[in-house]
Amino acid sequence: EGLNIAFISHSSASNTFWQSVKKGYDDACGKVGASCQLILTQTEGSVEQAVANLQAAIASRPDAIFVAIVDNNAYDNVIKEAVDSGILVLAVNVDDSEGAKGNARKAFIGQGFTAAGYSLAKAQSENFPKEGPLNLLVGVNAPGQTWSEQRAGGVMKFLEEYKAEHADREITITRIDSATDLALTADRIGAYLNANPETTAYFDTGYWHAGVAKVLKDRGIEPGKVLLGGFDLVPEVLQQMEAGYVQVQVDQQPYMQGFMPVMQAYLWKTAGLTPSDIDTGQGIVTPKDVPTILEMAKQGLR
Amino acid sequence: MTTPVIECRNLQKWYSGVHALKNVNLIIHPGETVGLVGDNGAGKSTLIKILSGVHHQDSGEVMIEGRKVDLRSPKDAMRHGLETIYQYNSMVPTMSIARNLFIGREPLKWSVFGFGLMDQKRMRAESVQAIADVDLHLRSPDALVGELSGGQRQGVAIARAMHFKSKVLILDEPTNHLSVKETDKVIGFVRGLKAQGLTGIFISHNMQHVFQSCDRIVAMARGEIVFDKPTAATSIDEVHALL
Amino acid sequence: MTTPVIECRNLQKWYSGVHALKNVNLIIHPGETVGLVGDNGAGKSTLIKILSGVHHQDSGEVMIEGRKVDLRSPKDAMRHGLETIYQYNSMVPTMSIARNLFIGREPLKWSVFGFGLMDQKRMRAESVQAIADVDLHLRSPDALVGELSGGQRQGVAIARAMHFKSKVLILDEPTNHLSVKETDKVIGFVRGLKAQGLTGIFISHNMQHVFQSCDRIVAMARGEIVFDKPTAATSIDEVHALL
């Protein structure tokens, strides 16, 4: 009689990131002989669908439920219901921004959106030219969606601080709607760069800047002229990192986010060990890391 | 002299690229039954559509009972007492006969500002009666109009017009698709209008029908009125020769 | 005796809840012109639709020239030489007259497996001719059918049928909406079928028209054939009395 686990995400199946989580999850479940189910939404980022799925999952009484808590309130009641009925609930990938206080879940495995955005901008700022004006572009891929808004918020937070620190320099920060489609993002950012060739850096809240790198390459602009950075290690981005177009990428080690909670649940069930928070990494990846990661990424391990 | 019930002054109508009515002047007196004839595409239906508010003239005026009116919608025309049967059937195919008969004039059990519960029993009963009045035999008032034969549909349209008698009745080729019996009913009905003090405009390509039932013959050709005489003063042959 | 060109055996047709044809048997010989009459809803159009492949009978058989055929689509019927004008106009309103006339039978400049470049010049020229042949006056073969008057549309349908002469011509109330002149043309045309060795079925509610142009009168009532006599052996009054 193995473990019975359900994993509820707010994302849809076509999101490559979650495929890595799925792989870690499935692998771990195979290792401990758990019966596992990952439940994705039909619309990318849909909280209401995720909550409905969570509710359905609770009804089938699994031993443990993993859930990405992308909103501070929407999940609270349902999670409490689950915890009350003796189900182990872990937050994975995203947590209530108030942490354990805001929610009845037992532990958090992952990395926060805002923090990740902040560290991305911080890492990229190392590459900013040391003087002259800075033109920074933040692409909100999906305005209104928590993951995108919060990552962008983190980036903006650092950039504003940076701007305050360097009051002597002329720093402009622009936010545009950059779409969640490789081609559209490439098109929009490409157009923006045409109009503003002096742009220093572009921050994406996903991995769609891989398309932008392609545009830069097509235009014969040398790597590093426009700094690019974003989230998640998909092969496209790694290729562009290798080519030098992408300088910084935040990796939250999705495989680990899928794998570790299963282990925690397993230990909780078999040994009565209390699950604890796991930070799946500040995960700043730079071009020098790429060769080792690339093979892994192709297999979905990174 | 009595005020004309309908008077058209210099009506002009263009469809995209077609000059369908060229300066049409027409006076119709109360109680008259006018037969409107003319070749295909002469502009008869266009004139009717202006009078019944479906189209609006590009220039010219329509007067009803001596007052200038601006007919912007069929509702306007109906409010002025003009009831029309169009050449192409205008029933809603997805609705039952009973509902079609009363569209826009549903009897209500109770209502607030004109909206309220329909009296469906009454609608069914009255529609059975109205249809029987035109000698049409239909299986049930609940049958969908879209499932009727061509003549049956036309019959329902006639029944509607006869049921809601109005000051002026405009009939655009009402006997198309109708069987002999029903055609006779319609002609009888048009003839009877006068006795009830009603006015009628009757369009048909069948001269016998027009001459049997109308007081006056008006003929159109290429958007103009080219002939206008009392029935008594002309003959089928004269009109034929003209067209 | 000659093989009948069309033979219907025990045709039955139900529409949802309506028994529209009840055991219809009908034999039509080559070169005959049959007038099909009957009350509204008698089943005339239904019979025609089965013969032209629009509907399919629920039971019974259709034989053409002695061979049993299964008419699954209008295309099938056309392939067997049956050309039909339907009671309700079946032209595409969003297309020009010239294109409508040739839909499905476009003259091609060159083609592969039946697909190819249309000869648009020829289509326009021939359609001008075809329309002139029915005495219709239209502004241009490029006008959209949806912008024509009721009679003009019907005229185009007639022109199409006359242009693509076929072994059997089925006309379901073709003279509705038509002006006197054109009606005469149509009747002349039906009469002329015999001389060309063609067969015709002519549905109309106008007994004069039927008696003027047909060899034989068949009457339907409530889904059955109730009368079948050569024109010479009956009279308008006899038929009237029956219906």
Place this chain on the structure above:
Amino acid sequence: MKRFLKIYLDKPELAGLALLIVLLAVFQVKSNGVLLSFENVRGVMGLLPEMALVAIGVTILMICGEFDLSVGSVFALMPMSMAVILNSGVPFTAAVLLGLAICAVIGFINGYVTLQFSIPSFITTLGMLFIARSLTIVISGGFPPLLPSDLPTWLFTDYIWQGALFRMSFVWFVGIAVLAAALLSLTNFGNWIRATGGFNEAAASMGIPVKRVKIVCFMLCSVLAGFAGLLQVLRLGSPLPSIGEGLELQAVAAAVIGGTALAGGIGTVFGAIIGTLLIRTIDNGLVLSRVDANWFKFAIGVLTMFAVIANAWMGKMSRKIKVEAHK
């Protein structure tokens, strides 16, 4: 007997009901009895009223011959504007009414622009989809304002009583559904809606103010979508700017599955509800049957198609039954 079967199958919404029962049975078995467990039904009944209200609005609008793609955005805009208004100190009732008024205005704009310029409502409401979503984000500044904790959720989303199967939202939904059904089939206005959608020109020529009828339907549809959004936000406790994305296609799908004709003129409120129930059952049943995440959409797609095919097939069967229905 035959006659009853025929009358039954003739109504697409009843055919949908039969299908629903079959699906329930299948999923009940596949989920080892969880599907119809108290817990699960209780969960499903949270989302259902919200979806069904949107579907009802869309159905009414489709019956009168128009489309609304903006429902998903209005669904998000209404609670967000209410939250913003609340946060500026306005009392709850006024804030709700203001929010609904905003929806009504959006519906009016949809209708007015569509009819005034005679452009397809597909485009007007597609534009409005973008506009309303953008406004939602703009007024929230990207981050949802917090809702006060003393809102009268007992009136909207709490369980009717402690441990009850249904929430108050279900009561609202039933009430609105009954009213909408009555509007459509018993009142003269309902008759006008059907006539307008069945054959616009004919309806106009019989003296129905078709434009006004359509505008009212547009407004009704928007207001229902906004109210449904309110219910969802009160249930979830936070006004997310992203809720309701993709709802437009789902609502149309529910309407069509329930027998509403895309061309207008035909449809029922009951059908919309059955359609929504079918969609929710499929979704829920698949989750409970532990379908692999990557195959999930596949199953949804196949079952959606299947539902409509089965419906059409039953209709065809009914038409084959030879009974003289009216005599």
Place this chain on the structure above:
Amino acid sequence: MKRFLKIYLDKPELAGLALLIVLLAVFQVKSNGVLLSFENVRGVMGLLPEMALVAIGVTILMICGEFDLSVGSVFALMPMSMAVILNSGVPFTAAVLLGLAICAVIGFINGYVTLQFSIPSFITTLGMLFIARSLTIVISGGFPPLLPSDLPTWLFTDYIWQGALFRMSFVWFVGIAVLAAALLSLTNFGNWIRATGGFNEAAASMGIPVKRVKIVCFMLCSVLAGFAGLLQVLRLGSPLPSIGEGLELQAVAAAVIGGTALAGGIGTVFGAIIGTLLIRTIDNGLVLSRVDANWFKFAIGVLTMFAVIANAWMGKMSRKIKVEAHK
């Protein structure tokens, strides 16, 4: 003069062209001349052929009276299946042909199911939207295979020559557009497509095999969508399973802006292209005008509506011009 103006305005696609010029002028000024700069036009010309090909397919299908919501998913499925096939060692040409064959099969299924069961294509293709997307993910196993680096991109997506304004994809697009336009307006098959969409029953009664015509259009639409997806993937170098999401509504919008009637029977290939150009110009122009992220969709929505309203208005004006067009 008046006559020319009338004839001109009568064609909705030409009205769209006028509108496009106005928009270009406005954005050219707003973007300080960047809009029409060589570099920017070059950028726009990357995405345009791909979107336009999808719009052309959808337009043809809409003319024959049907809908396809699955284009976005097919757009992703074709390159993904090609990539998977490539990775299993099949040569490029065969892989492309197989990929296109898969699209053709999907189009066939769309058409067959729609017509065989007489259900609305809205539902069939909505189901297929889910199914094809799911398959894309399943065959990639979640992780998109990398494309070999020696693909003949010179034939598809490289610039025609070093520093040229256009890519090869533009040449394909022009070629296909010309063929499609010729198909629609010069061949008998095009006549059948229009007749089928204009009035299905009439077309059938005049002996046109309407079902076959529709199925061919469904297949054409899917194949064009798949080919467009191929172009995009070759251009960007990676077959992501998420590309093309939301493309279905955009393609329909392009078609409608270009004058295609939602009810069928009316539309042109040129209109579809103009519609796509308008949408791309609006998108591009707004980026160049540095519209804030939160307001971006708002502007898109307003301008989309505006485009169609302006189109309708020009048509109305034209109808008011009193010239006897034919004599």
